[in-house]
Amino acid sequence: MPYNQPHPLEVRVLTRRFGLPNSQSIDTYLANEGYQALEKATAMSQDEIINEVKASGLRGRGGAGFPTGMKWGFVPRSSPKPKYIVVNADESEPGTCKDRLLIEYDPHQLIEGIMIAGLAVGAQQGYIYIRGEFRYLIGVMDKAIEEAYARGILGDNVLGKGIKFHLATHSGAGAYECGEESALLESFEGKRGNPRIRPPFPAVAGAYQCPTVLNNVETFCAVPTIILRGAKYFADLGSPKNGGTRLFCLSGHVNNPGVYELPMGFNLLRLINEVGGGVRGGKKLKAVIPGGSSCPVLKADECDLAMDFDTVAAAKSMLGSGGVVVMDADTDIVKAALRIMKFYAHESCGWCIPCREGTTWLKKLLQRMDDGTGQRSDIVLIGDLSKNMLGRTFCPLGDAAAMPTIAFVEKFRDEFEAKVAA
Amino acid sequence: MTFSPELEARFEKFLAKYPADRKRSALIPMLIYGQDEVGSVTEELIAEVAKRVGVKPLEVREVAGFYSMLHVGKPMGKHHVQVCTNISCMLVGGAELYDQACHKLGLGHKQVSADGFISLEEVECMGACSWAPAVQIGYDFYHNITPAQLDKLLDGLKAGKNPDQITEVPKVNC
Numbered sequence: 001m002p003y004n005q006p007h008p009l010e011v012r013v014l015t016r017r018f019g020l021p022n023s024q025s026i027d028t029y030l031a032n033e034g035y036q037a038l039e040k041a042t043a044m045s046q047d048e049i050i051n052e053v054k055a056s057g058l059r060g061r062g063g064a065g066f067p068t069g070m071k072w073g074f075v076p077r078s079s080p081k082p083k084y085i086v087v088n089a090d091e092s093e094p095g096t097c098k099d100r101l102l103i104e105y106d107p108h109q110l111i112e113g114i115m116i117a118g119l120a121v122g123a124q125q126g127y128i129y130i131r132g133e134f135r136y137l138i139g140v141m142d143k144a145i146e147e148a149y150a151r152g153i154l155g156d157n158v159l160g161k162g163i164k165f166h167l168a169t170h171s172g173a174g175a176y177e178c179g180e181e182s183a184l185l186e187s188f189e190g191k192r193g194n195p196r197i198r199p200p201f202p203a204v205a206g207a208y209q210c211p212t213v214l215n216n217v218e219t220f221c222a223v224p225t226i227i228l229r230g231a232k233y234f235a236d237l238g239s240p241k242n243g244g245t246r247l248f249c250l251s252g253h254v255n256n257p258g259v260y261e262l263p264m265g266f267n268l269l270r271l272i273n274e275v276g277g278g279v280r281g282g283k284k285l286k287a288v289i290p291g292g293s294s295c296p297v298l299k300a301d302e303c304d305l306a307m308d309f310d311t312v313a314a315a316k317s318m319l320g321s322g323g324v325v326v327m328d329a330d331t332d333i334v335k336a337a338l339r340i341m342k343f344y345a346h347e348s349c350g351w352c353i354p355c356r357e358g359t360t361w362l363k364k365l366l367q368r369m370d371d372g373t374g375q376r377s378d379i380v381l382i383g384d385l386s387k388n389m390l391g392r393t394f395c396p397l398g399d400a401a402a403m404p405t406i407a408f409v410e411k412f413r414d415e416f417e418a419k420v421a422a
Numbered sequence: 423m424t425f426s427p428e429l430e431a432r433f434e435k436f437l438a439k440y441p442a443d444r445k446r447s448a449l450i451p452m453l454i455y456g457q458d459e460v461g462s463v464t465e466e467l468i469a470e471v472a473k474r475v476g477v478k479p480l481e482v483r484e485v486a487g488f489y490s491m492l493h494v495g496k497p498m499g500k501h502h503v504q505v506c507t508n509i510s511c512m513l514v515g516g517a518e519l520y521d522q523a524c525h526k527l528g529l530g531h532k533q534v535s536a537d538g539f540i541s542l543e544e545v546e547c548m549g550a551c552s553w554a555p556a557v558q559i560g561y562d563f564y565h566n567i568t569p570a571q572l573d574k575l576l577d578g579l580k581a582g583k584n585p586d587q588i589t590e591v592p593k594v595n596c
Binding site (some may be wrong): 093101132188323 | 451505513
């Protein structure tokens with residue numbers, strides 16, 4: 001039962017059923033607006049559904065923030081090939097722990113979102129790729145799927161309307177790289193999780209080289225609300241071009257870490273100080289990673305900003321997957337940078353040399369720094385090496401390792417210099 | 423190779439999930455659930471999975487080596503203790519918990535006790551960042567773990583108890 005106490009500043013839309021008795025059961029779901037959006041969507045045309053999602057301003061919650069409706073619009077609906085919906089539940093970006101709750105407490109909301117996506121692009125089959133470590137969630141999801149079949153919601157005659165839609169879970173087996181959409185598809189097909197060169201994007205050639213809609217769990221979970229309450233309702237919850245709420249995962253040195261649903265554009269300092277109860281032990285804030293370990297760190301004086309994709313991007317970082325990692329004044333930035341790089345070196349799939357070698361050498365350099373045996377020239381080398389990885393890999397893992405490192409060195413150079421060998 | 427009837431039924435379900443000409447999709451789920459029963463990804467399991475999904479054993483081996491949860495040819499302990507030391511856990515004592523576990527168990531990264539009962543692994547982010555520091559034993563999550571709680575868990579395991587019998591420190595997944 002990991003869910004934290006709700007906070008009064010939260011705007012609970014996707015999490016509105018959390019805390020209800022048996023919130024994961026289909027009965028609770030049906031008694032609380034469940035599958036009404038699906039019913040409504042069956043009477044809409046494919047373009048109407050896609051346009052509604054476009055107008056809602058929903059952007060991908062996995063990290064990239066790509067407009068969801070536009071992504072669905074790229075699927076060639078006239079293609080004779082079968083179309084697929086694939087859900088990315090490979091939640092593994094350090095700092096992120098929200099999809100887990102959405103599945104655990106409201107699995108039917110996810111099923112409904114997937115089915116609406118299926119209607120929108122003409123898919124009859126969906127798969128939920130769940131990271132292997134979340135074994136218990138596979139059980140939760142399988143049970144919910146079984147319930148939906150038993151009630152005639154999934155199957156060959158969805159809601160008695162002669163529509164077909166089938167859904168199944170799929171277990172991963174431990175690989176951060178498989179959170180990247182093309183690597184996820186490779187893994188789904190029973191191969192090593194190496195990324196594919198893109199284009200073609202999954203919308204055109206995804207699972208089994210067929211047109212595929214691939215989104216994050218939270219993205220699909222937002223869809224029933226958009227269809228049921230309308231695009232305007234959803235768009236108005238957030239900030240311009242950033243519709244809705246999102247689940248922020250607060251971790252690190254805060255008094256009340258937890259997952260909080262807040263409007264897009266919520267102020268980061270308020271998130272830390274009001275929702276999160278401030279920095280632990282009354283210490284001063286040093287830095288914040290705003291959206292998972294891939295996102296460049298923000299210094300304390302850069303944190304007075306709106307948490308939406310565009311504002312955080314303008315501050316040269318990323319909203320990412322919503323993992324807000326708070327670091328107090330005593331945090332050793334070199335150690336933090338080293339730990340993050342150890343992660344990327346471990347998780348690099350080895351497909352692209354700049355990433356495979358870059359992460360390994362950056363790990364060695366940062367280790368040397370942390371051990372106090374680094375040279376002043378190493379600081380420059382860390383920056384140069386990182387910059388040379390940017391944009392030179394098939395998938396974003398190389399960038400994800402390089403970007404935060406560049407920011408750590410640029411913003412906290414004094415801490416690196418203080419560790420240089422005497 | 424023979425499996426338990428439960429696993430056989432599960433494998434059958436896995437193979438039915440995917441299009442008839444795409445059985446290979448069941449490869450990774452079969453390996454991980456197979457490993458749970460067999461103890462590790464053995465040559466025998468590899469050959470069996472290869473036969474059932476219709477690829478060469480070499481292709482299965484090549485895939486298995488990629489995934490950190492698949493232990494090829496080397497079983498972990500009956501109770502696999504995984505301590506996260508990634509950024510969110512590190513900030514609140516995850517690295518110290520891992521050191522504590524190393525000392526207490528006398529084991530290092532991916533090492534197994536002589537009796538095969540306990541193994542230890544320093545793992546990457548397990549998606550429990552807001553409830554850090556976090557530990558997983560097998561597939562069970564333990565959140566907001568204190569050094570005293572970790573001691574209790576490890577003492578219990580060392581005394582030959584199953585994690586479910588160590589009631590002072592409850593797991594959080596349902």
